[in-house]
Amino acid sequence: MGARSYGDQQVRIGSREVGPGRPTYVIAEAGANHNRDLDTALRLIDVAAESGADAVKFQTYTAEGLYSRKTPTMSYLTDADLLENQESVFEMIKRVEIPWEWHDELAEHASRAGIDFLSTPFEEKAVDLLERLDIPAYKIASYEVNHLPLIERCAATGKPLIISTGMASLTDIERALDTANAAGASQLVLLHCAVNYPPRFEDLNLRAIGTLTSAFGIPIGWSDHTMGHTADVVAVALGASVVEKHYTLSRDQDGPDHPFALEPDELTAMVTAIREAEDSLGSSVKRVTEAEHELFRLGRRSLVAAGDIAAGKPLARADIAVKRPGYGIAVHELDRLVGKIASRDIEADEILTWDLFA
Template structure:
């Protein structure tokens, strides 16, 4: 990912939508790129390092002794992640990672050396990790050398917390703050897209939108609020009811967002008037010309009641010449409803 994006980037959050299948992970990654994604994003974690099983279950108020296995069943093994990342490398697919523990981050950077792959493009800090200071401290140390762009989701985060997480990576590389609502799916009334602008101005960084809605329109609309990054969960079908598939965008929807990004320059324009050839042709039928309201004789002085404005406009009879014609003497006879031009007066 470039340090400064000239065009907004579209990130496909693959997450755990592959449900532990390497082949599905590879297929989803390829499909996302073909559907317009500029970057892929994965979640690199193990359940043992993600949750405290005893208190997690207690907090949820459920009894389930298999939750560790259930969470891990959605993930790839480290060896399969290696195959996935090298598949991306071979195909030139750019990607980034969210980490959820120091332990798993160390596997990525120290045990497997995945960070040496050329297509590894950014680090992502999830909303839930914005106060995980041990993790942030480790990633900060790693990134002093890598100098990768840092993308930070700011869901349920107050300004003080955002300022703190920025401090870990300040002066290392470009930081992007993503407005995010931690609801799956987010309700329309909760979107608050003005937050995108606020983050940019408040923290003097580029901002974007991590969108959990079931629509494409809000992601597209975020461009008008200055979003430089749009992140959406990606799936081949929302009919898959596991992981985040039900709240993800399908290929045609991703293409819709990408097309809006590609056309953004034309949609926004530069504010200067540019009249197209089609508009010039329409001018004849859209604007009015001046015509005689009755038969008029040579040497007759034109009065307001002698003129009517009607479509079409032939240019020479443009109604903008009205004040130049009034009180002027005609140099020829003009029949009722014939056009009147400046050449018809002395």
């Protein structure tokens, strides 16, 4: 695979420019944590808005469009005892799928809350529904990176595509991007992702954010399933333009996505930490900052009189002390100062300046 750009360096999602040098676009992933209760779904939107996230995201699918009834059960579901009454994975998905008639009210509620409304389509019919709502971008889940007809359908809308890349090789990603480009998409974002629920930190490989940036020349982000927000701050420091994170009203609720999701106060803390990380990255220029000016002047060392010095006396090394403040003769000029003649009497602890010497 040859390195080339698959799209623009800056992508517009709603009113936001997303890409290098722009604030991280934070997606609060509600997923299936609505519990098929509309009031819970609406409250999740409020929590996302209150946290400072840029977007709230649900998932639009049907069990029939997502799974064969013969799909074996994933071990993480059985290990965490997330299946009820020995139900199949198909039956579990049927139990947690979002009612499609909710979408209008959810989108309107998000608009009133001042947050972008997104939902991940898992089948082509879902794109038709979401197009009617005029969502600002489409998210392709890691599991769908090889669902080329879905990618083609989303790309044909002309909206930006955010493609997660968990479990994907560079060849998989290139194929997905080629498909999107061929369908007319140039506003593309990739999200590095480690698929497990939750994954181990040693499996995150966050340096792959740089690999994806070099390989594809488009904005790269991070879709996270870890607990806490350490990985999200690290991802931002490594250049992530988007961060996506699952959240819930309470991890004590039943459902497949609750156990690894952040609770409301933790989501707020994550967004705050991301904004602080962005501020702390600042500039690559090593300089004295405006905030340091006073202490640079008063807290660093310069040369002062070690004792009283009479006019006309040549300075010896013993006449010079290195003390604060820092606005006298610079310490690195000490050898040059030795032997200079005092042009007037100098008091002990007086800050030495060149105009005191002949």
